[in-house]
Amino acid sequence: MKLISSALLVLCLAASAQAQQEIKVGGIFDLTGITSDVGKPYAQGVRDAVAWTNESGGINGKKIRLVDVDYGYKIPEAVAAYKRMTGDEKVIMINGWGTGDTEGLKAQVNQEKIPYVSASFSAHLTDPSKTPYNFFVGPSYSDGLRAWLRWVKEDWKDKSRNAKVAFFYGDNAYGKSPIEAGRRFCKDTGVDLVDEEIVPGAFQDATSQLLNMKQKGADYAYINVTTTGVSTILRDAKKLGLPTKFGSNPYGFGEALPQVAKEAAEGVTGVMVDVPFGEDVPGMKRLVDFHQKNHPSDTHDTFYVRGWTYVLVWSEALKRADKAGKLSGEGVKTALETLKDFDLGGLTAPVTYTSSDHRPTTTVNIYQIKNGKLTKAKQYEMERKPEWLGL
Amino acid sequence: MSSPLLDISRVALRFGGVTAVSDVSFSVARGALNAIIGPNGAGKTSLLNCISGVYRPQQGRIVFDGRDITHLGPAHRTRLGIARTFQNIALFRGMTVLDNLLIGRHVHQKTGILAGGVYWGRGQKEEIRERERVEEIIDFLEIQPWRKQVVHTLAYGLQKRVELGRALALDPRLLLLDEPMAGMNAEEKEDMARYILDINEERGTTVIMIEHDMGVVMDLSHRVVVLNFGQKIADGAPEEVQSNSEVQAAYLGGQAA
Amino acid sequence: MLSGEFHTSYAGDMGIFETRRARWVLAAFIIAVFAIPFVAGSYWLDVANRAAIAVIAATGLNILTGFTGQISLGNAAFLAVGAYTTAFLANHGAPFVIACPVAGIVAALAGMVFGIPSLRLKGLYLAMATLAAHFIIEFTSSHWEAVTGGVAGTSIPSPRILGYDFSDDRRLFFLIVPACIAHLYFAKNLFRTRVGKAFVAIRDQDISAEVMGVDVFRYKLLSFAVSSFYVGVAGSLLAYQARIISPENFPLGVAIDHLGMIIIGGLGSVLGSILGAVFLTLLPEVLRLAASALSGSFPHLVQLFTPLKVAVFGLTIVLFLIFEPDGLADLWRRVRNWFRLYPFSY
Ligand SMILES: Nc1ncnc2c1ncn2[C@@H]1O[C@H](COP(=O)(O)OP(=O)(O)OP(=O)(O)O)[C@@H](O)[C@H]1O
Ligand SMILES: [Mg+2]
Numbered sequence: 001m002k003l004i005s006s007a008l009l010v011l012c013l014a015a016s017a018q019a020q021q022e023i024k025v026g027g028i029f030d031l032t033g034i035t036s037d038v039g040k041p042y043a044q045g046v047r048d049a050v051a052w053t054n055e056s057g058g059i060n061g062k063k064i065r066l067v068d069v070d071y072g073y074k075i076p077e078a079v080a081a082y083k084r085m086t087g088d089e090k091v092i093m094i095n096g097w098g099t100g101d102t103e104g105l106k107a108q109v110n111q112e113k114i115p116y117v118s119a120s121f122s123a124h125l126t127d128p129s130k131t132p133y134n135f136f137v138g139p140s141y142s143d144g145l146r147a148w149l150r151w152v153k154e155d156w157k158d159k160s161r162n163a164k165v166a167f168f169y170g171d172n173a174y175g176k177s178p179i180e181a182g183r184r185f186c187k188d189t190g191v192d193l194v195d196e197e198i199v200p201g202a203f204q205d206a207t208s209q210l211l212n213m214k215q216k217g218a219d220y221a222y223i224n225v226t227t228t229g230v231s232t233i234l235r236d237a238k239k240l241g242l243p244t245k246f247g248s249n250p251y252g253f254g255e256a257l258p259q260v261a262k263e264a265a266e267g268v269t270g271v272m273v274d275v276p277f278g279e280d281v282p283g284m285k286r287l288v289d290f291h292q293k294n295h296p297s298d299t300h301d302t303f304y305v306r307g308w309t310y311v312l313v314w315s316e317a318l319k320r321a322d323k324a325g326k327l328s329g330e331g332v333k334t335a336l337e338t339l340k341d342f343d344l345g346g347l348t349a350p351v352t353y354t355s356s357d358h359r360p361t362t363t364v365n366i367y368q369i370k371n372g373k374l375t376k377a378k379q380y381e382m383e384r385k386p387e388w389l390g391l
Numbered sequence: 392m393s394s395p396l397l398d399i400s401r402v403a404l405r406f407g408g409v410t411a412v413s414d415v416s417f418s419v420a421r422g423a424l425n426a427i428i429g430p431n432g433a434g435k436t437s438l439l440n441c442i443s444g445v446y447r448p449q450q451g452r453i454v455f456d457g458r459d460i461t462h463l464g465p466a467h468r469t470r471l472g473i474a475r476t477f478q479n480i481a482l483f484r485g486m487t488v489l490d491n492l493l494i495g496r497h498v499h500q501k502t503g504i505l506a507g508g509v510y511w512g513r514g515q516k517e518e519i520r521e522r523e524r525v526e527e528i529i530d531f532l533e534i535q536p537w538r539k540q541v542v543h544t545l546a547y548g549l550q551k552r553v554e555l556g557r558a559l560a561l562d563p564r565l566l567l568l569d570e571p572m573a574g575m576n577a578e579e580k581e582d583m584a585r586y587i588l589d590i591n592e593e594r595g596t597t598v599i600m601i602e603h604d605m606g607v608v609m610d611l612s613h614r615v616v617v618l619n620f621g622q623k624i625a626d627g628a629p630e631e632v633q634s635n636s637e638v639q640a641a642y643l644g645g646q647a648a
Numbered sequence: 649m650l651s652g653e654f655h656t657s658y659a660g661d662m663g664i665f666e667t668r669r670a671r672w673v674l675a676a677f678i679i680a681v682f683a684i685p686f687v688a689g690s691y692w693l694d695v696a697n698r699a700a701i702a703v704i705a706a707t708g709l710n711i712l713t714g715f716t717g718q719i720s721l722g723n724a725a726f727l728a729v730g731a732y733t734t735a736f737l738a739n740h741g742a743p744f745v746i747a748c749p750v751a752g753i754v755a756a757l758a759g760m761v762f763g764i765p766s767l768r769l770k771g772l773y774l775a776m777a778t779l780a781a782h783f784i785i786e787f788t789s790s791h792w793e794a795v796t797g798g799v800a801g802t803s804i805p806s807p808r809i810l811g812y813d814f815s816d817d818r819r820l821f822f823l824i825v826p827a828c829i830a831h832l833y834f835a836k837n838l839f840r841t842r843v844g845k846a847f848v849a850i851r852d853q854d855i856s857a858e859v860m861g862v863d864v865f866r867y868k869l870l871s872f873a874v875s876s877f878y879v880g881v882a883g884s885l886l887a888y889q890a891r892i893i894s895p896e897n898f899p900l901g902v903a904i905d906h907l908g909m910i911i912i913g914g915l916g917s918v919l920g921s922i923l924g925a926v927f928l929t930l931l932p933e934v935l936r937l938a939a940s941a942l943s944g945s946f947p948h949l950v951q952l953f954t955p956l957k958v959a960v961f962g963l964t965i966v967l968f969l970i971f972e973p974d975g976l977a978d979l980w981r982r983v984r985n986w987f988r989l990y991p992f993s994y
Binding site: 032076104107172176 | 691790801803816891892894897953
Binding site: 443444445464465466469470475477481482483484485486490493494495496497498500502503504506507508509510514518557561 | 834835837838840841842843844845846848849851852853855856857858859860861862863864870874916
């Protein structure tokens with residue numbers, strides 16, 4: 001009897017020692033849903049960056065264990081996954097994905113003090129007085145759209161009238177996220193919003209929406225869906241011979257776009273949050289090395305880079321929280337809010353969070369596809385206006 | 392003589408171009424056991440359907456116990472005391488014998504959905520009382536061994552008996568039987584005849600039955616109405632009708648065709 | 649000796665369970681169920697709660713489809729009505745004891761409205777009419793943003809009773825499972841009394857039901873109402889359990905899942921609704937476990953999980969339709985009879 005209980009005790013100690021060495025982080029990814037075109041490379045980026053972090057010393061010697069799940073871009077699945085991760089797995093924080101699920105879970109993560117660093121750049125998640133536990137890495141969708149509208153304003157040479165723009169977006173939280181901000185900014189900058197076209201979650205044809213837009217005479221159009229949808233719209237627009245100049249949001253614009261949409265993508269502009277994979281910036285070396293070492297035959301893109309930047313940001317926060325002896329949800333949140341101009345080696349703009357502003361950056365890069373290549377066209381520093389916080 | 396229980400005047404029923412019943416009138420005295428006969432397709436079932444409310448005649452009037460019921464739905468007529476069986480058995484196949492009979496008590500019960508769902512107090516008492524009522528009918532028809540059997544597993548003759556039981560459970564004042572003995576062997580027919588007589592004599596229920604077996608009709612019925620091609624061709628005591636030449640012609644003609 | 653029990657009164661013979669042993673088995677089962685929150689982790693508690701909610705919803709559908717014979721594809725929609733009613737009420741301060749029954753009542757009213765076509769339509773045509781109900785309610789829930797939060801959905805505070813906060817699945821279990829048992833008890837009673845028997849009569853022979861004095865249209869509507877009440881309550885509990893609901897919680901697939909539950913469990917059987925709902929709730933979880941256990945050796949299996957789930961669901965239904973058309977409930981009945989008469993099973 002005594003033997004058994006002492007054996008049990010040893011086992012328990014061993015298990016807890018094991019647990020102490022390990023920091024559990026949840027991962028909610030879209031590998032099969034309507035955003036899996038960009039969700040898959042992003043997830044691989046996160047997984048690789050976690051592996052790389054663990055190889056390079058972990059979190060002050062402790063290993064990160066990523067507990068991840070494919071939720072197929074379904075809000076209920078994300079909610080169920082969240083429950084599992086916070087319940088049985090007791091993860092300290094979560095690396096999330098979509099806007100709908102992230103915004104849906106915002107009240108719960110706040111109540112349960114689970115930092116939720118999500119791939120959604122929705123500006124609704126930037127006001128800590130409402131969403132203190134939500135974070136992302138990059139300029140918000142709204143700032144992206146504002147910057148693009150600013151580019152439109154500059155690009156439009158006909159001074160006899162304002163440029164006319166149209167918005168294309170999906171009928172979901174991600175699609176709609178920056179639209180209100182965009183509507184207001186059009187008025188402020190002197191660009192005429194003439195049309196809004198809603199597209200379904202997954203679609204193979206956008207002809208009818210494009211014909212509507214043609215009637216409204218839009219000179220420019222911003223597409224707020226992922227790359228597959230963007231290339232469908234570009235291809236159909238090319239087929240119809242529309243003169244409209246298209247722009248894209250940060251999940252619709254990447255290396256794959258010129259490959260899939262071919263000539264239809266030529267001249268298209270887009271908000272780029274992270275540099276293309278392999279870009280000559282100091283921070284790229286570890287990615288390329290890891291790639292060479294582990295899967296040299298894979299191809300990667302800017303969304304893969306994005307996965308890395310996320311891990312680099314939150315693993316730094318984990319380190320700071322651990323040093324402070326506060327390896328808890330609350331501790332990680334506080335640690336994230338100590339990041340100031342945190343440098344990602346040029347992979348994306350430096351990141352700053354404060355306890356009153358979770359806009360990590362307001363720097364927006366606009367790229368343009370020239371000769372099938374993603375080329376940087378312009379950089380904008382958007383104002384950090386208080387009234388834009390959360391919008 | 393008191394007023395008739397059922398009075399049918401000038402009833403006509405058409406299905407598109409087919410006239411199933413044309414201009415039929417007759418009446419049924421209280422306590423009678425009458426028969427409707429006629430060759431196949433004569434319109435007997437159609438007439439019964441008009442009485443029970445399954446079909447609405449295009450013309451004519453049906454008065455039950457002094458009340459014009461021509462425009463009432465079947466459920467309403469049942470509540471007034473008209474019950475029936477069907478030529479082709481129309482039992483609730485998936486239910487037990489007991490449950491089929493209990494449906495007969497439906498109109499006499501009050502249990503609503505809430506009282507039933509919580510099965511408490513008055514609702515429970517009523518269910519038990521109705522069960523006792525139904526058990527009497529089960530005893531009367533001698534179907535005790537099959538009480539809890541699902542009806543579609545029973546033999547045809549038994550199903551006919553259960554259907555009679557279900558109609559009886561309504562406590563009807565007028566019972567309409569559409570060929571209650573069709574497809575039965577001699578012994579089963581004899582039993583059925585005895586039940587029908589008992590129902591009429593002991594319970595005092597007025598009965599109208601459609602039957603092809605002339606022997607049974609002649610033995611049991613007080614009066615007989617004869618239909619042919621939707622028209623009434625005779626109406627009287629069995630012996631009178633039997634000797635009616637038009638009737639004989641109809642039957643011979645019917646058989647020849 | 650257990651090979652027979654004879655009742656000496658009709659009241660005894662009409663008891664809800666056939667034998668004393670059945671009562672013991674049930675009591676033991678209920679005790680076992682209430683042991684779950686003391687042994688299960690939060691993952692399995694979540695599954696258990698979802699299973700209990702599915703049992704209520706499947707029982708509701710079975711009342712309408714299995715017992716009354718009215719095929720419905722509107723279950724996801726009525727679930728949504730219950731869930732959104734709860735979200736609206738709870739966010740306006742209504743407590744659980746009000747929001748949950750009101751959700752049932754609102755769903756019942758919706759059910760009656762969409763049940764009106766059953767006056768004229770049967771079978772597949774009625775199924776199409778209820779499908780229309782589904783799309784109308786789906787459209788409403790994704791566009792009536794003021795109440796439903798649109799495509800982004802809406803969140804629901806955790807339920808409270810007398811100041812006690814049912815904030816996690818372990819606590820919710822003690823709310824959801826008793827609600828489930830109460831609904832099952834009600835359904836079981838319903839079908840041994842007048843109204844329930846009228847439902848079954850309509851399913852078996854609507855013309856003779858009418859001739860037996862059953863007001864067929866009224867009872868069809870009543871069946872729609874009772875059924876949707878159940879589904880509405882299930883929707884309400886779902887809202888409280890999920891805490892966030894969006895139109896994605898109520899796709900047509902949910903209505904089809906519920907139909908699958910009653911087909912696999914057994915049409916026209918309360919026990920069947922339980923077995924089918926539990927079976928189909930556990931199935932994807934078991935597949936998920938299997939997929940993640942194998943993901944070490946087959947990393948791409950995780951991505952195959954979703955299509956795999958659908959394929960297994962379809963295959964299961966087909967196999968049941970072919971080999972066990974009366975469902976798990978009948979299978980259970982045969983096993984039980986075999987044991988009841990043991991050793992004289994033949
Ligand atoms: N629902 C219906 N639609 C169209 N025609 C019908 C319908 N019911 C009966 N008929 C027609 O009405 C006529 C009378 O039929 P009915 O069933 O009343 O005859 P019956 O005297 O009961 O015959 P049987 O002895 O064969 O039962 C027949 O020509 C039949 O084809
Ligand atoms: Mg006939």
